[in-house]
Amino acid sequence: MAQEKDSKNINEDKQEEKTEKKEETVEKESEKKEETSEEKPKKRKKFVFECTECGACCKRSFPIYYEDLKRWNLDQTFPRVFPHLQIELIPPAGFQISFKKVKNDAGEEVCPFYTPNSNNRCGLFFSKPISCIAFPLGYDKSTNRYYIIDKSCEGLGKGTMTREYLRQMRENSQLDYECRIRTSNTLPILQILFMQFFNQQSQEVMESLSPEDREQLEKILAKSKGGDKDVAQNETKEDK
């Protein structure tokens, strides 16, 4: 009987040992699996891009940077772009300078410089906004990662990507990021730049006028100032 009991205990011990071993193997296997998945991170898709000039990105809203305005001021593009600039309210972040869109033949809102029937579809081809040069690659400094701004861009996956071209695109997207940050800090300076342009324009207009026209204009200005004074004086009298 005792022998029977002993053999029963031994059998139970063996059973337990087996179960423990089984559990150990499962644990080891799962560890192995984890190790393998750590060893092989998900393969990231290679960034391949060649613009097809479809013009889809010329319908988006994008920011104009302080650096764009400075460059346009130097390369004489500013008078061309100035009538198309606007300051847009972008909730909740704040303001952005952008181009006022125009309607194309299909009634879609597009960039005023998009010319679908010309060879260089961008009217600012030689001095494109930084945001357009960087598109469709974006950069985020906090994670030091590049990302696709718009996955529907037709040029993605097209053509072949050389090292040099990839380096250039990365540089452009980093520049885009830095300019975005800098522009939001320089809105007061931008206001000064706009005022300088207005002053320069009015001086040029004044210089182009004939002496008679200038005299007339000065009379009108004097009258309007006098008018303002009269109104102010009348208001003061009424107040008394």
Ligand code: SF4
């Ligand atoms: S959407 Fe893409 S492919 Fe089309 S014009 Fe813009 S960058 Fe080029």
Ligand code: SF4
């Ligand atoms: S500036 Fe040129 S590239 Fe940029 S949206 Fe306008 S037309 Fe397109």
